Amino acid sequence: MLRDLTPALDLLDLAIASSDGLASEADRKTAAVLAAAARRRQNYFSGAVIVAIAGGTGSGKSSLLNALAGREVASVSALRPHTDEPLAWIPAGDDAISAMVAALGVNAVVEYDDGNGLAIIDLPDLDSVEHDHRSLVEVTLPLVDAVIWMFDPVKYHDPSIHDEFLAVVTEYEPVFIFVLNKIDLLDEAGSDAVEAHLSDVLKMDGFHDPEVLAVAVAPPDGEPIGIEMLMASLERTLVDKRADRVKLVADILRAGRRLAGDANVWIGTPDDAHDQIRDAAGEADRLSHVLDRLEIGGPLRAEIVSSDDDAGAIDKELRRRAELAAVVAALGVVCAEISHHDRRQQL
Numbered sequence: 001m002l003r004d005l006t007p008a009l010d011l012l013d014l015a016i017a018s019s020d021g022l023a024s025e026a027d028r029k030t031a032a033v034l035a036a037a038a039r040r041r042q043n044y045f046s047g048a049v050i051v052a053i054a055g056g057t058g059s060g061k062s063s064l065l066n067a068l069a070g071r072e073v074a075s076v077s078a079l080r081p082h083t084d085e086p087l088a089w090i091p092a093g094d095d096a097i098s099a100m101v102a103a104l105g106v107n108a109v110v111e112y113d114d115g116n117g118l119a120i121i122d123l124p125d126l127d128s129v130e131h132d133h134r135s136l137v138e139v140t141l142p143l144v145d146a147v148i149w150m151f152d153p154v155k156y157h158d159p160s161i162h163d164e165f166l167a168v169v170t171e172y173e174p175v176f177i178f179v180l181n182k183i184d185l186l187d188e189a190g191s192d193a194v195e196a197h198l199s200d201v202l203k204m205d206g207f208h209d210p211e212v213l214a215v216a217v218a219p220p221d222g223e224p225i226g227i228e229m230l231m232a233s234l235e236r237t238l239v240d241k242r243a244d245r246v247k248l249v250a251d252i253l254r255a256g257r258r259l260a261g262d263a264n265v266w267i268g269t270p271d272d273a274h275d276q277i278r279d280a281a282g283e284a285d286r287l288s289h290v291l292d293r294l295e296i297g298g299p300l301r302a303e304i305v306s307s308d309d310d311a312g313a314i315d316k317e318l319r320r321r322a323e324l325a326a327v328v329a330a331l332g333v334v335c336a337e338i339s340h341h342d343r344r345q346q347l
């Protein structure tokens with residue numbers, strides 16, 4: 001499991017608030033834009049790799065969920081359609097993913113304590129007309145790290161799935177994994193032919209380089225085929241997510257430190273700063289010298305100079321400066337901890 005990023009973003013928000021009047025407005029704005037953009041990427045917050053499984057009825061979506069989970073999570077049946085509600089299998093205690101599945105309106109949620117860091121959403125089939133499954137797919141896509149599209153050898157070219165669902169979301173190709181299931185029902189030549197044809201159909205949908213993984217997730221007799229390939233593909237998703245997050249965490253920390261840098265809080269504020277400033281108040285040259293020595297510049301300096309001999313105002317400014325220093329120091333610790341932990345994760 002990757003670390004939750006919420007504490008880092010909360011601290012950055014706090015640093016932005018604490019630096020009002022201390023740091024440059026341009027840097028505060030840059031930090032705020034970064035924080036808001038990061039919060040919109042909700043999948044970043046979850047420690048899990050979030051995978052949705054989509055496809056036609058009977059293609060084997062629920063069977064795949066069970067295979068990846070290594071246990072019977074979803075009910076599987078030869079009766080079609082079977083899963084009529086989305087089902088989520090998620091790590092317990094990951095608040096971000098719980099909130100996300102709730103926002104998606106997923107009511108059937110199974111939590112696990114001992115899994116592999118995957119969060120899987122088994123979407124209902126895409127061919128039922130009575131449900132508005134298309135809107136569910138559309139809201140899900142931006143929130144997940146990967147989508148596995150399941151096909152079976154009989155209905156893999158079903159135009160309703162290609163035209164209505166796939167052709168309109170080709171911009172998500174980087175996070176799509178196309179899977180041809182039930183290859184145990186085909187001989188090798190048949191499997192190669194269907195794989196190649198499915199790849200052509202996907203190109204006609206508008207995908208550039210659709211790779212198809214051929215698997216049998218739950219053959220009635222014999223062992224599953226190709227699950228390791230699928231896991232390897234999800235592992236690459238984790239590697240990408242980790243790399244994105246490493247950059248984001250570095251950006252968050254840099255944005256926070258810049259605010260602290262603007263206010264020169266790194267050098268710390270000596271305990272007698274208040275006395276030094278008050279002693280010099282009213283004497284412009286001396287005050288200026290004291291502020292230089294304390295490395296107090298920018299808006300804070302202007303504030304103190306214009307506050308004249310107002311002890312309350314000076315205290316307030318010094319306290320705010322100390323707060324900003326503390327928040328950014330905490331941000332440094334949290335970011336280091338997240339990066340350290342994330343670098344070591346694998347599925």
Ligand SMILES: Nc1nc2c(ncn2[C@@H]2O[C@H](COP(=O)(O)OP(=O)(O)OP(=O)(O)O)[C@@H](O)[C@H]2O)c(=O)[nH]1
Pocket residue numbers: 055056057058059060061062063064075076077078079080081082083084124125181182183184185215216217218219220
């Ligand atoms: N031969 C074969 N049958 C499979 C394989 N995987 C799943 N099945 C069977 O296909 C049928 C449908 O599987 P499900 O996992 O319920 O399919 P689903 O996509 O969840 O279907 P809906 O919930 O209706 O959307 C079941 O009878 C499974 O046992 C496979 O690799 N080979």
Ligand SMILES: [Mg+2]
Pocket residue numbers: 061062063074075076082083
């Ligand atoms: Mg199902």
